[in-house]
Amino acid sequence: xxxxxxxxxxxxxxHAGLSPELDSIEPIAKLMRPMDITNQGIPIDMVWSDPEPxxxxxxxxxxxxSYTYGQDVVYTFLKENNLDLIVRSHQVVxxxx
Numbered sequence: 001x002x003x004x005x006x007x008x009x010x011x012x013x014x015h016a017g018l019s020p021e022l023d024s025i026e027p028i029a030k031l032m033r034p035m036d037i038t039n040q041g042i043p044i045d046m047v048w049s050d051p052e053p054x055x056x057x058x059x060x061x062x063x064x065x066s067y068t069y070g071q072d073v074v075y076t077f078l079k080e081n082n083l084d085l086i087v088r089s090h091q092v093v094x095x096x097x
Contacts, residue, residue, distance in 0.1 A: 003046045004028050012083055016090040018069055019045030020058045025081050039065065050091065 004014040006025060019042045022028070027042060037043045048066035052059060056070035074086060 003031070003043060006083075009082075010084045011087060012081075012085070013087045013089075014046055015088065016047050016066070017045070017049035017051060017086070017088055018073060018077055019049060020067060020069075021045070022077075023080065025083075048090075051088075 004012055004025070006012055012025065021042050022045070028046075031043065035043060037047060045066045048061065048063060050061060050063070050066075050068045051071075051074065052068035053071055055068060056072045058073065059068045059070075061068050078084065078086065
């Protein structure tokens, strides 16, 4: 399965989220496939990281793996990559979306 997809050059779709090692979308295409996901690096963060709207920057994730990231991280990533939106699928939200 792909780690991420770019839709119409404006929307990044990803399972979980961003990585502090990921400044642009270009390194994603350079990752060797197939791969085993290790305990650190871009692939594990794209599978396990979580947005944290009440914080800023990068923080340790309470899951014990990867990181949480604030809105500032998202806005910076979107601006630097000329994207409008990040769509993620990793989190269940009861009674809504």
